[in-house]
Amino acid sequence: MASLFSFSAPMDIDVRLNDEHERRTVDVKLDGSAKESLPVYLDGESIQGTVVIQARNGKKLQHDGIKVELVGSIEMFFDRGNRYEFLSLAQELGTPGGELRQSETLPFEFKDVEMMYESYSGVNVKLRYFLRVTIMRRMAEVTKEREIWVHSFRLPPDVNNAIKMEVGIEDCLHIEFEYNKSKYHLKDVIVGKIYFLLVRIKIKHMELSIIRRETTGNAPNQYNESETITKFEIMDGAPVRGETIPIRLFLGGFELTPTFRDVNKKFSARYYLNLVLVDEENRRYFKQQEITFFRIPEN
Incomplete structure (x- = not known):
């Protein structure tokens, strides 16, 4: 400065x-x-x-x-x-x-x-x-x-469960998706799969993004800002029932920070995986899941 x-x-x-x-x-x-x-x-x-x-x-x-x-x-x-x-x-x-x-x-x-x-x-x-x-x-x-x-380095967590969730629209769409874990170091790889169990709408494409959500201040003077760190297409075209889409996302090339929660009671910075499906009428269906980032020593 x-x-x-x-x-x-x-x-x-x-x-x-x-x-x-x-x-x-x-x-x-x-x-x-x-x-x-x-x-x-x-x-x-x-x-x-x-x-x-x-x-x-x-x-x-x-x-x-x-x-x-x-x-x-x-x-x-x-x-x-x-x-x-x-x-x-x-x-x-x-x-x-x-x-x-x-x-x-x-x-x-x-x-x-x-x-x-x-x-x-x-x-x-x-x-x-x-x-x-x-x-x-x-x-x-x-x-x-x-x-x-x-x-500030942190030890890898002792418990790091996989994420498994379902998303769907009754009688139209039923998807299961899973990620290999819920906590990642900043040079890690996110590995996952998406299963299509029921597909009765015409899906045009699907994308996955990492979103950082920053929260500052306290109510009523609280501010929330969401920033898309990266976004990429993981499927182009209509899937069929029983199809599986693999996910592999290398984190090392992005400007990530560790997850910050209520730092000095002043701010937080949390990360989310955002899965979005877009149909042929450009309607969007999405599911968001919070993940945790931490820093470990680099070799």
């Missing part, structure tokens, strides 16, 4: 992370089509680095203290005036009455930080972690932020 101070600030601030060039990065969407590459940290890791402060024009600068903070916050896009901070750690890098001469390099470390929520950038909400450097001065504070991205 860009610095929050104006161009008239008498110093430049740079936040450098010790091993940022060796770390995995993720590209995070900004406003418009631009993206920002952020280093990835894991829950429980230490965050080490240096703050480099360069005084402009070689002038000596008095200050009333320097600190660096590690902040975790949730920002609602419909409530931009408020930022809900669930993590706030601080270290003093300079005491009041100090003086900056040309260039200063100040090390910092936040050790074994519990970052209990994973970073998330959605339609109406963003959960972010950032380092914030503040230089207190008599006239005005000077601040600079540096964002990081956090992943």
Whole structure:
């Protein structure tokens, strides 16, 4: 994120992370089509680095203290005036009455930080972690932020039952469909089958989609946004009774996040498999099933 101070600030601030060039990065969407590459940290890791402060024009600068903070916050896009901070750690890098001469390099470390929520950038909400450097001065504070991205791994669930459901219209259509499990890691494969037990309407095609449903806020000020992550056709043409349609969907190529449920009582992001049948009169029949995504370490 860009610095929050104006161009008239008498110093430049740079936040450098010790091993940022060796770390995995993720590209995070900004406003418009631009993206920002952020280093990835894991829950429980230490965050080490240096703050480099360069005084402009070689002038000596008095200050009333320097600190660096590690902040975790949730920002609602419909409530931009408020930022809900669930993590706030601080270290003093300079005491009041100090003086900056040309260039200063100040090390910092936040050790074994519990970052209990994973970073998330959605339609109406963003959960972010950032380092914030503040230089207190008599006239005005000077601040600079540096964002990081956090992943949180989870063990595979002990119980992961298959999904079996029926959908139909009395005396017209009867379908059974099943998926091999209900919980998937982000590089997993969804495997399933669809059985046509009764077909008395003319089906034109069938499609399967993954939908992310984001819920933010609390009633009565609650917002729901649904986003189609991917959609593909699994059948073209009319099926016959007794026909079976296989499903195999590789998840690795999509921009998925883990499932989030009631994060800090501020938002949720849930995923659904949406099966849609379209008949020759363009009537749509659908069945939706919630599934769970989780993150595991990558090889």
